[in-house]
Amino acid sequence: MSGSHIGVYFALAWICLGTIGQSAPADPAEVTDFYRLFNNPDAHLSLATAPTTLDYITEHGYPAERHYVTTEDGYIVSVFRIPYSHNLQNEDQQRPIAFIQHGLFGSSDGWPSLGPDDALPFLLSDAGYDVWMGNARGNRYSKNHTSLSTKHPNFWRFSWHEIGYFDIAAAIDYTLATENGKGQRGIHYVGHSQGTTVLFALLSSRPEYNAKIKTAHMLAPVAFMDHMDDFMVNSLSPYLGFNNAYSRLFCSQEFLPHNDFVLALMYNVCRPESVVSGFCSSSSSSSSDDDTSKEGRTNTTASSLLAGAFPAGVSTDQILHYMQEHQSGHFRQFDFGTKRNQKFYGTNTPADYATEQITCEMHMWYSDNDEMAAVEDVLRLSVTIPNAEMHHMEDPLWDHGDFAMNWQVRQYINDPIIAIMSAHEAENPQ
Numbered sequence: 426m427s428g429s430h431i432g433v434y435f436a437l438a439w440i441c442l443g444t445i446g447q448s449a450p451a452d453p454a455e456v457t458d459f460y461r462l463f464n465n466p467d468a469h470l471s472l473a474t475a476p477t478t479l480d481y482i483t484e485h486g487y488p489a490e491r492h493y494v495t496t497e498d499g500y501i502v503s504v505f506r507i508p509y510s511h512n513l514q515n516e517d518q519q520r521p522i523a524f525i526q527h528g529l530f531g532s533s534d535g536w537p538s539l540g541p542d543d544a545l546p547f548l549l550s551d552a553g554y555d556v557w558m559g560n561a562r563g564n565r566y567s568k569n570h571t572s573l574s575t576k577h578p579n580f581w582r583f584s585w586h587e588i589g590y591f592d593i594a595a596a597i598d599y600t601l602a603t604e605n606g607k608g609q610r611g612i613h614y615v616g617h618s619q620g621t622t623v624l625f626a627l628l629s630s631r632p633e634y635n636a637k638i639k640t641a642h643m644l645a646p647v648a649f650m651d652h653m654d655d656f657m658v659n660s661l662s663p664y665l666g667f668n669n670a671y672s673r674l675f676c677s678q679e680f681l682p683h684n685d686f687v688l689a690l691m692y693n694v695c696r697p698e699s700v701v702s703g704f705c706s707s708s709s710s711s712s713s714d715d716d717t718s719k720e721g722r723t724n725t726t727a728s729s730l731l732a733g734a735f736p737a738g739v740s741t742d743q744i745l746h747y748m749q750e751h752q753s754g755h756f757r758q759f760d761f762g763t764k765r766n767q768k769f770y771g772t773n774t775p776a777d778y779a780t781e782q783i784t785c786e787m788h789m790w791y792s793d794n795d796e797m798a799a800v801e802d803v804l805r806l807s808v809t810i811p812n813a814e815m816h817h818m819e820d821p822l823w824d825h826g827d828f829a830m831n832w833q834v835r836q837y838i839n840d841p842i843i844a845i846m847s848a849h850e851a852e853n854p855q
Contacts, residue, residue: 481537503566520555528618532737533558564737584746589623629778638785644828652799666752668762792818
C-alpha cells in the first residue's frame with residue numbers, strides 16, 4: 426500500500442480520534458450527517474461488480490484458483506493461486522512455490538493489477554513458478570471464522586502479530602501440502618510493507634519456519650519505526666501508541682471496512698476541491714522541488730483498476746501495534762498494558778522479537794525516500810539478521826509505494842527477484 430493511501434486512512438483515523446475527545450452537541454440538529462455530506466452521486470461504486478483477484482488473473486488467460494486455509498486459531502483466510510503458466514503449459518512438471526503477501530489496507534488484488542507484462546505473479550508464473558497470493562485475516566477475502574462472527578469484537582482482536590504467527594504459517598504449510606508442494610523443502614516469499622512485518626514476526630516467534638523459506642524478499646521492510654517520517658503517524662502515535670483511553674476506545678474493531686460508504690468517502694476526500702485532498706498525495710511528492718518527483722512514476726492503469734478494491738479492511742489493532750512500535754523504539758509484540766502483559770508474557774512490557782533467529786536467506790529492498798521505512802530503521806534491523814542481503818534503490822525518489830506500483834517495477838524489482846529465486850533453484854533443486 427502506497428504512502429499516499431496510508432496518509433488518507435490515517436487522516437480519517439485522526440478525524441475519528443478527534444470525535445472521541447469531543448463531547449456530543451447539545452442540540453441533536455447540530456449532528457453532522459456525514460453520509461449525506463459525502464454522498465456524491467458520482468461516487469457510487471458497486472461492490473457487486475468490483476473485480477476480484479480471480480478476475481484480475483483470468484482476464485489475461487492464466488488459470489486461477491481460490492483456496493481457503495483454516496488457521497490454528499480458527500480464522501479462514503483466502504489464498505489465490507496461479508498454478509501454472511498457460512504460456513509454458515507446465516502443469517505436469519513440479520514447479521517451485523512463490524508466495525506473495527500484501528501490505529496494510531491491501532489484499533491480493535494489488536499484485537496482478539499491473540498486468541501480464543509487469544505484475545510479479547504473472548512474471549513468476551511464466552518463469553515456471555507455482556504462484557500463491559495471501560490475504561490477511563479481516564480483509565475482503567478473509568472474513569470467516571470457525572466460530573466467531575465479524576460482528577463480535579473478538580473477531581477483530583488481532584494485530585499483525587497474529588497474521589504472521591498464524592495466517593502466514595498456515596498458508597506456507599498449505600502450499601507445501603498440495604500435490605505440487607509435496608517433496609519441496611520450502612517456498613520463496615515476497616512481502617511488501619506489512620507483508621514484511623508479518624514474516625519477521627513469524628520467523629522470530631517460530632524459528633522452525635526458517636527451514637521452510639528458500640529465499641525471502643522484503644520490499645520496504647517495516648519493523649523498527651523510530652525514524653519514520655510520516656506526518657499522520659507522527660501526529661497520531663502520541664495518542665494511539667500507548668495503552669490509554671484513546672487506544673482502548675480505538676482497539677479491536679474493523680477500520681475502514683470494504684463497503685460502499687467508505688469507497689464513496691475516499692472518492693470525495695480525494696477530489697481536487699476537497700479541503701483534505703492533500704492527504705491523497707504522497708508526502709514525498711509534496712516535499713520535493715523536482716516537478717517530476719511522482720508524475721509519471723506510478724502505474725496509473727493499475728491504480729484505476731484498484732479504485733474499487735481499497736481499502737480491503739483491517740483491524741484497528743494492526744494500526745495500534747504500529748503506533749506502539751513508533752513510540753517505543755522496539756520491534757516487539759503487542760502492548761496490552763501492564764496487567765495483561767503479565768498474563769500474556771510474564772513481564773510488564775511486551776517481549777521483543779528475537780530477530781537474530783531469522784536465519785533464512787533474507788533479501789531486503791529499501792530506498793532513501795521511503796516515508797514509511799526509513800533507511801536507519803532498515804539498517805538497524807538488518808544487522809540483527811544473520812543472512813540479510815541488502816538491495817539499495819539508487820533512484821533518490823523511490824518511495825514506499827514505488828515498490829508495488831512504480832511503472833518500472835519490473836526492471837528494478839520483479840526481474841531481479843526472479844533472477845535470485847531462479848539462481849537459488851539452480852543451486853538447490855527442491
